[in-house]
Amino acid sequence: MSRRISIVGGGMVGASLALALQPQARQRGWRIELIEAQPPASGALQPSFDARSTALSHGSRLLFERLGVWAGVQAEAAPEPIRQIHVSDRGHPGVTRLHAEQERVPALGYVVENAQLGRALLGALDERVVQWQAPARVVRAEPARTGWLLQVEQDGQLHEQATDLLVLADGGRSGLLEQLGIHRQVRPYGQTAIIANITSSQGHAGVAYERFTESGPLALLPMSAGRSALVWTQPEAQAEDVMALSDAAFLHALQDAFGFRMGALKRVGARHSYPLSLIEAEEQVRTGLVVLGNAAHSLHPIAGQGFNLSLRDVMALADTLSGAASDQSPGELALLNGYLQRQRQDQQQTIAFSDGLTRLFSNRRPVLAAGRNLGLLGMDIVAPLKSVFARQAMGLKG
């Protein structure tokens, strides 16, 4: 019996799931619909494939290899290897360095531009099993006798589509969750991330810098062509002023916060800002329904864990569905609960790591500042502790 799986949202997570389901879809005759509100080649970038860069962990590289798309990602997105991660606290001596050689991996992670990663992922979709509907917006979803019924708006027309499994990968501002009464816990950080590409006189030498400053944590990640991708967290009240600075004043303020580890900061590209909250959906599965990606959990970007965690969710869901019996619907609740059980610990651990790190390093209380510096110094000395940190940062469990 031919089954339908409808993925709402063709961002990085939705596109990755479509890819991960392709082999099973070919074997079992499943039909996958990827429904995306934004037109793919319009220049108006989807939230996922916007101007940002993403630090893919070593674990995500292994997963993309399993999906057979890593070569395509390399060709399309020229991922820049992270050879070293340097963690420091402004005005304090603690420094931790993680090295790829010490962790016995070719690189701790890779930085890719979202738009290029998006091209590589969408380019690997097999049209025989994945039907790409864009621009098309799912405006309503309701449970049907078997599966779900979707109302889709496309070319100014509304039509209905039935599906056996509905996957909501429609991002952090998912209106559909609200419509379905799925509550999301929102814990605002009171911070805004400012992102931009930076060039410096000495370049990055493959080093990703994480630095904790009075205004909030900042990261400079190595990118192609000697550029670095900046994620600079600012208190909400200051962010607008920092966004309004001239390029020269912005570089000056950044240099002051970051120091001269990469020499003089020379140029800054277009700046964008994102308000930050930790958001978790209170339900991730129902009969015939799974919530994935930012719709399920949005994390602070400073630890670079959001997409990496979602990719592990994607692979776990695809593996679980591939274990379904031939007469079993992919929307069966027992199957979907099995997926969630399998991923829950990873989700909780990753959210705790990312949230804990953010809150610890956003806090200027002297006791905590002293503690975290001992932590950074200690971590540089105690190899096993550092390896635990490195394995979480690299997206490897255990």
Ligand SMILES: Cc1cc2nc3c(=O)[nH]c(=O)nc-3n(C[C@H](O)[C@H](O)[C@H](O)COP(=O)(O)OP(=O)(O)OC[C@H]3O[C@@H](n4cnc5c(N)ncnc54)[C@H](O)[C@@H]3O)c2cc1C
């Ligand atoms: C500044 C910043 C830096 C980050 N850096 C990293 C990093 O280094 N490493 C990392 O792992 N993570 C990082 N993240 C997190 C990462 O960006 C997210 O995990 C990822 O973008 C989530 O993708 P998504 O596909 O779930 O959601 P989105 O990117 O929001 O995509 C959702 C898609 O759904 C579509 N859509 C919405 N509603 C509908 C509808 N009703 N019908 C049809 N389509 C719809 C939208 O058009 C969109 O294309 C960062 C985040 C930020 C903000």
